[in-house]
Amino acid sequence: MKALVYGGGQLARMMYLAGCPLGIHVRAVDVNKDQVINPISKTPAKVTLAEAVDDADVITVEFEHVPEHLLKLADETGKLKPGITAIRAGADRVKEKNLLASLDIPTSEFRVMSNVSELPEIVEQLGTPLVLKASRDGYDGYGQWRLKDKSDISELSLALSKLDLHTVPIIVEKMINFSREVSLVGVRSQTGEFAFYPLVENHHHEGQLHLTIAPAPQITENLQAQAENIFKKLAEELDYVGVLAVEFFQVEEQLLVNEIAPRVHNSGHWTMQGADTCQFENHLRAVCGLPLGSTELRSATAMVNIIGCGSFSRDMLAIPGCHIHWYGKTARAKRKLGHFNVSASDKATLSSRLLELQKHLPEESFPLLKSLAENLQ
Incomplete structure (x- = not known):
């Protein structure tokens, strides 16, 4: 069997290694270049992306932040597992939070902020402390901010005013006192x-x-x-x-x-x-x-x-x-x-x-x- 993995990092590498004993041949895709690569050496493969997609029995991902045109390409083949809806939900906190809410799954109380002018009202609704997270592309602590007290609103608003919140809204969450x-x-x-x-x-x-x-x-x-x-x-x-x-x-x-x-x-x-x-x-x-x-x-x-x-x-x-x-x-x-x-x-x-x-x-x-x-x- 042949599996194509979107993403060429360590997770694709470890899937390749796990696939060898099973007789599953794993290729990876550098999604920044639309280029098929060897998951271990990272060297370009002698096939085009279109050829690799056609040749694969299944297409999967090692991370959720896959360019939309690549997701659509895989989705149209019917080979993408998990499906496009799941991958999009993992990549976008707005979609993720709405999915959780629709299934009545417990999560932190939150609001979606698409304009920094909304911050004072959201603070009134949720109280403090709050954690703010970019809805896309934030990981390992990047794209996150803390609001401990109302007195910090002006300073945080100034920092957030430099961002395009219409394109990438922010999820504002009530901070949970978890163990x-x-x-x-x-x-x-x-x-x-x-x-x-x-x-x-x-x-x-x-x-x-x-x-x-x-x-x-x-x-x-x-x-x-x-x-x-x-x-x-x-x-x-x-x-x-x-x-x-x-x-x-x-x-x-x-x-x-x-x-x-x-x-x-x-x-x-x-x-x-x-x-x-x-x-x-x-x-x-x-x-x-x-x-x-x-x-x-x-x-x-x-x-x-x-x-x-x-x-x-x-x-x-x-x-x-x-x-x-x-x-x-x-x-x-x-x-x-x-x-x-x-x-x-x-x-x-x-x-x-x-x-x-x-x-x-x-x-x-x-x-x-x-x-x-x-x-x-």
């Missing part, structure tokens, strides 16, 4: 079968995911069931095929959706060592019409992102259960260059292995690792 962020990665097959990985706990620094713990500590059956029911609502409404990630804020025993990602997801990288079938293989199985793989947990696992730091020894590979996944990128600030997966039979052993990992890494690039490892004990 933690968790996420659910699941998969739906072409025949409507579901499979779910356990809820995981995510930890961010400066707007970027730095570390994921799987399974999330102290997850009740009620929380897992809430997450799976919300996933099913979304997937059935969208006639979804493939892996979908749903991020939640936990407030006591309730989960509120923060956002959805219609693709394989950073918080699911732990599955490469920690689950029977990784998210990349399960995504390919789903979109190619193959039986889904087991999502059974193999071991407690922590995924640690390598961000902006390309210079360290590999001595940590002597730690039992420690695996490195390198993406082959040039280092620069805030760029995800790879990740570690560290697995263990129990949380106490996982804690000790993460503390050992921390000794091999510069603290400034891994600021959360030591404290989170100690908290697992």
